[in-house]
Amino acid sequence: MLPFILRSLEAAMIFTFAGLGELVNQRGGILNVGLEGIMLFGATLGFVAAQTTESYLVGFLVGVLVGGLLGLLHGVFSISLGVDQVVSGMGIWIFSFGMTTYIGSPFTGPLGMERLPTVLGISPFFYVAVLLAVGIWFVLTKTSLGLAIRSVGETPDVAEVSGIHVARLRYLCVVVGGMLAGFAGALYALYYNPVWNYNFLMGWGFISLALVFFSMWNPFLLFGGALLFGLLWQLSLNPELLLPGLFSRYIWRMVPFAVTVLVLVFISTDWFRARWGATRPQALGQPYHRE
Amino acid sequence: MTVGGYRVRILRRATLPGWEAALFSVLALGVGLFLFGFVFLFAGASPMQAYQEIFRYAFFNANGIPLTMSRFIFLALSTYAFIVPFRAGEWNIGMTGQIYMGGLAAYAVVYAFGGKVSKDVPLNPALVLPLMVLAAALGGALMGGIAGYLKGRWDVNEIVVTMMLNFIAFWLVSHMIKDGGPFMNVGGRGEGFTLPTSLRAPTVLGMPFTILFVLVLAGALEFLFARTSLGYQIRAAGLSSKAARYAGMDTTRISLWVFLLGGGIAGLAAYHYFAAVPGVYKIPRNYGEFGDLAFFGIICGLIALGNPLATLPVALLFGGLSIGGRYAQGKLHLGFGVDYALMGVLMITLVAFQFFYRYRIVVEPLAPEPRPSGTPAPSDLASYGGE
Numbered sequence: 001m002l003p004f005i006l007r008s009l010e011a012a013m014i015f016t017f018a019g020l021g022e023l024v025n026q027r028g029g030i031l032n033v034g035l036e037g038i039m040l041f042g043a044t045l046g047f048v049a050a051q052t053t054e055s056y057l058v059g060f061l062v063g064v065l066v067g068g069l070l071g072l073l074h075g076v077f078s079i080s081l082g083v084d085q086v087v088s089g090m091g092i093w094i095f096s097f098g099m100t101t102y103i104g105s106p107f108t109g110p111l112g113m114e115r116l117p118t119v120l121g122i123s124p125f126f127y128v129a130v131l132l133a134v135g136i137w138f139v140l141t142k143t144s145l146g147l148a149i150r151s152v153g154e155t156p157d158v159a160e161v162s163g164i165h166v167a168r169l170r171y172l173c174v175v176v177g178g179m180l181a182g183f184a185g186a187l188y189a190l191y192y193n194p195v196w197n198y199n200f201l202m203g204w205g206f207i208s209l210a211l212v213f214f215s216m217w218n219p220f221l222l223f224g225g226a227l228l229f230g231l232l233w234q235l236s237l238n239p240e241l242l243l244p245g246l247f248s249r250y251i252w253r254m255v256p257f258a259v260t261v262l263v264l265v266f267i268s269t270d271w272f273r274a275r276w277g278a279t280r281p282q283a284l285g286q287p288y289h290r291e
Numbered sequence: 292m293t294v295g296g297y298r299v300r301i302l303r304r305a306t307l308p309g310w311e312a313a314l315f316s317v318l319a320l321g322v323g324l325f326l327f328g329f330v331f332l333f334a335g336a337s338p339m340q341a342y343q344e345i346f347r348y349a350f351f352n353a354n355g356i357p358l359t360m361s362r363f364i365f366l367a368l369s370t371y372a373f374i375v376p377f378r379a380g381e382w383n384i385g386m387t388g389q390i391y392m393g394g395l396a397a398y399a400v401v402y403a404f405g406g407k408v409s410k411d412v413p414l415n416p417a418l419v420l421p422l423m424v425l426a427a428a429l430g431g432a433l434m435g436g437i438a439g440y441l442k443g444r445w446d447v448n449e450i451v452v453t454m455m456l457n458f459i460a461f462w463l464v465s466h467m468i469k470d471g472g473p474f475m476n477v478g479g480r481g482e483g484f485t486l487p488t489s490l491r492a493p494t495v496l497g498m499p500f501t502i503l504f505v506l507v508l509a510g511a512l513e514f515l516f517a518r519t520s521l522g523y524q525i526r527a528a529g530l531s532s533k534a535a536r537y538a539g540m541d542t543t544r545i546s547l548w549v550f551l552l553g554g555g556i557a558g559l560a561a562y563h564y565f566a567a568v569p570g571v572y573k574i575p576r577n578y579g580e581f582g583d584l585a586f587f588g589i590i591c592g593l594i595a596l597g598n599p600l601a602t603l604p605v606a607l608l609f610g611g612l613s614i615g616g617r618y619a620q621g622k623l624h625l626g627f628g629v630d631y632a633l634m635g636v637l638m639i640t641l642v643a644f645q646f647f648y649r650y651r652i653v654v655e656p657l658a659p660e661p662r663p664s665g666t667p668a669p670s671d672l673a674s675y676g677g678e
Contacts, residue, residue, distance in 0.1 A: 033450050073639075081646040086382060086450070087593075091642030094586060098635025102330075102628035199583070206454045213448065250466035257455040261441075264452060268445035289303075 004234055004241055006121045010192055012223075012230030013122075014184050016129040018208035019215065019222045020136055021180025025071075027140060027217055028173030029153035029283040032074050033089035036205025037096030038178055042067045042185030044100035047196050048107050056116060060186050067182015068175050070096070075174040079167050082287045097199065104196050111194035123191055130223070137219040149173060153281035156288040166288055181205070203257065210260045214267050216279040232256045293657060300653045307648055313601070315647045316594045320608075323640035327633050336623045344622055345615030355614060360498050361568045362584075363610035367505040368560035369588030370606050371512060372431075374597045375556070376439070376449075376549040378516060380529040383550060385438055385453025386557045386585035388460035389431035393558025394565040394574050395460075395467055396430025397423040398474055398483060401490065407474070410485045419490055427562035428555040434460060435554020436547060443546025461579060468574050476573070483565075483574030492567035499567040504559050505603070512599035525549060560585065587613065590638050 018039055025032050032038075042063035050059025070092055077088035116123065140146035148169055151159040156166045185201070193200065207229060215222035232255060235242060239252040266272060293299070328338030348355040369386050376383040400423045406412050434456060441447040467474040468483040476484050493500050516522040528535040528545045536542050564581055565574050575581070587609050595601035616630035 036454075077642055077645075081643070082649050083642060083645040087645055088642050090382070090384070090450075090589065091638050094589065095635040095639040097583075097586070098628075098631040098633070098638070102626055102632035102635075105627040199579075203454060203458050206451055210448075210451045210455075213451070248466050248470060248472070250462045250469065250472075253462040253465075254459045257458040261452055261455045261459075264447050265441055265445060268441075268447040270445070 001241070002121075004238060005231075008230040008234040009122050009126055009227070010230070011233050012226040013126040013129040014188050014192055014204065015208050015211055015226035015229055016133060016223055017125075017187065018181050018184035018205060019211045019226060020129075020132055020219060021067075021177035021184070022209055022212045023177075023215065023217055023219060023222055024136060024140075024149070024173050024180070025177035026212060026284055027153045027281055028149050028170050029156060029281055029286070029288070030074070030078060030170055030174050030177075031085045031089065031285045032071070032092070032174065032177060033086055033209060034070070034074060034092030034096070035089075035181055035209045036201060036203065037093035038067050038070045038181040039185035039188065039205040039208075040100045040199075040201050041070055041096045042182030043189035043201060044104040044185075044196065046182075046186030047111060047189040047194070048103065050113065050190055051107060051111055054113065056113070056190060059190050060183065063182045063186025063190075064179045065182070067185065068179040070182070071174045071176070071178015072171070074178065075171045078287065079170050079174070082289065085285050085287070093205075101198060105198075107196050108198075109196065111190065111196075113194075115194075116191055123187075125187060125191075133219040133223045140219070150281070153283055156283050160290060166290070170288075181208075184208070207256065207260055210264055214263050216267075216276055217281065218279070229256060229260075232259055296657055297654050298657050300655075301650050302653055304649055304651055312596055312648065315644050316596060316601075316641075319641045319644035320594060320637065322644075323637035326640060327636045330629075330632055330636065331623075331625075334623075334625045336619075336625060341619050341623060344619040345612060347615075348618040349611030349615035355618065357497065357569070358614045359607075359611045360502070361563075361610075362614050363607045364499065364501050364505050365560050365564050365568075365584065366587050366591055366610050366613075367602055367606035368501075368508070368556055368563065369585040370591040370595065370602045371508055371588075371599060372435075372553040372557035372560065372585075373588045373592040374595070374599065374602065375512065375525075375553040376546075377592055378529050378597050379525045379545055379549045380532060381439075381442060381546060381549060382450050383435065383438070383453055383553045384450055384586070384589065385435065385456050385554070386560070386588055387582040388453065388457035389434045389554040389557035390561040390564075390582050390585055391457075391460035391464045391578070392434040393427035393431035393561030394578070395464060395474070396558065397427040397562050397566055398486075398574060400426045401486060402474060402484075406487045406490065407477075407484045409477075410487050412487045412489070414487055414489050416490055416493075420492070423490070423566060424559070424562050427558040427566075429558065431558025431561060432551045432555035435550040435552075435557065437550075439547045439550025439554075440543075442550070443543035449550075457582070461582065464574060464578055468578075474574065480576070482576040486566055486572040490566070491569075491572065499563060499569075501559070501563040501567050504563070508556065509599045509603055516599070521545075521548065557585065584613070587634055590634060590641065593638075593641055 018035060022032060022035050045066045046059040046063030049062035050056055074088055074092055077083040078085045148164050152164060152166050152169045160166050211222055211225045215225055236252045236255045331338040331341040349359045372386045373383050404414050404419055406414055438449050438452045438456060441452055442449040466472050469481045474483045476482050495502060516526060524540045524545050527540060528542055532542055565571060591602060591605045591609055595605045612633060613630040616633055620629040
């Protein structure tokens with residue numbers, strides 16, 4: 001049972017990194033539905049780089065770098081060129097899905113490196129994820145930078161008038177968000193599931209995206225959601241721990257996705273929106289043009 | 292900004308003439324194909340030779356043409372499945388899941404008639420074939436309808452929902468065809484049972500008859516958008532869902548309809564690939580790769596600007612590119628997934644070109660007499676981001 005729980009925590013850590021990146025994005029008013037794509041790219045290039053150089057450090061750095069670059073690309077499209085954010089995000093996802101399939105195919109198979117060390121049975125990055133959630137919460141709610149980011153996500157025109165450079169701040173958010181997503185992908189490929197395979201991320205990016213919606217843009221709730229989904233994901237892989245013999249293992253694999261849909265529906269109900277709907281950044285998804 | 296005596300300005304567009312939009316689509320395609328040449332270069336192949344191989348095999352080779360046509364039918368149907376909700380401003384990226392459900396539903400009919408036992412079971416195609424097609428459309432429509440209802444009723448993000456449904460349907464197919472699932476091949480090879488020979492789809496001019504779905508739907512969808520009240524409401528919702536609601540339209544119903552329709556068409560694509568394409572005639576082990584092909588429908592739909600008639604040439608081109616790409620990959624010893632990479636590069640180029648749908652670049656000689664300051668010309672008022 002203990003290994004199962006530890007493994008769930010490690011899954012949660014990946015959801016947390018990716019989700020926190022998207023959360024920062026969205027707090028700044030930029031929606032990036034291409035999260036899955038950025039993670040896939042970070043995962044694949046991180047995997048390739050680590051395997052060729054036999055260095056984990058290089059792998060992680062490449063993951064972060066490619067994530068940052070894709071975040072920047074999303075920024076160029078959606079902030080500077082005024083492209084619809086959903087179109088740009090979908091573009092980044094399909095671009096990444098296509099390119100990583102091509103780039104990664106020759107590397108199909110296990111990573112073949114000594115596993116990264118653990119602290120108290122889990123990856124040290126888990127503790128980093130917790131600290132990062134606290135750090136992002138602190139920056140967003142207790143600092144002037146956080147206030148500026150939030151104001152850019154709520155009412156960019158008012159922020160602009162009060163002397164905030166909207167585009168610059170939004171670029172900061174998308175690049176940081178991309179770097180975190182790329183890192184989450186690299187962590188997935190170098191630690192959690194170190195076997196490259198066609199489309200091996202299995203929708204983790206889309207689940208992380210959904211997690212941001214139900215976190216109500218609060219880093220702590222996001223972390224809580226990540227814990228829940230880490231547990232659910234592990235359970236879907238090892239259903240015999242809870243209900244042995246019930247359903248085939250394939251049916252269990254559907255559970256995290258089905259729960260995502262149910263939770264999304266729940267937070268979209270009028271009852272929920274009437275109470276907590278106001279937490280959504282108001283300018284989310286809307287391009288901002290300086291007049 | 293001034294460049295060598297010329298003033299370059301970026302102006303926001305109020306409207307975009309149809310021919311200009313079409314021109315940008317073609318340009319985006321051209322630039323994307325050019326950029327992809329670098330991928331060939333990196334792989335050590337000559338881009339010219341690679342494109343020659345691709346087009347020659349896809350469009351002028353007796354082995355390639357039937358494959359291209361089958362792929363074209365599949366892509367055109369996937370594209371329709373995308374554009375119907377797209378015209379209403381909603382993103383259906385769940386064609387994959389709708390295709391899996393359509394495929395399962397079609398084979399459920401065969402299963403119900405006892406077709407699983409052997410591929411020699413004599414079944415009456417006049418009865419079973421139409422039922423298969425109907426079931427496939429219904430299966431896809433139901434799957435799409437879930438997302439459409441949730442979107443319309445509670446504004447649940449349709450991108451995440453359709454993606455989640457893709458994975459749910461993916462595992463459902465595994466459950467049905469693997470590890471002793473009800474649709475598993477008797478040989479136990481982890482794939483679906485083979486379609487009885489008696490149920491093989493009839494052909495038209497050497498092509499699966501599903502080509503008729505593509506042609507009929509092109510006209511029917513064009514008619515739907517241009518001439519019917521539902522089509523008008525779909526377009527209105529696409530421009531502004533808020534305004535449509537304000538005008539008294541039932542946006543919940545519109546959402547539901549576009550997703551039912553889109554999903555149903557995706558179901559037809561499933562029938563086509565799993566039950567009408569020669570050489571497949573079952574739900575194969577690698578059904579995931581077939582399903583993911585449907586994502587090409589998103590790109591085709593965006594290039595075709597949501598127009599059903601324009602979908603035909605675009606889907607034909609993409610069908611050829613993906614078939615020819617797979618062939619060139621073997622012939623020129625490239626890595627697996629050239630066709631996927633091509634899809635990715637074209638998609639990102641297309642996104643970059645979206646800029647031109649919103650803005651236009653005006654280059655004019657610097658005026659000899661400067662305008663008196665303080666009285667900007669009307670066009671300056673719309674200029675983007677200052678000078």
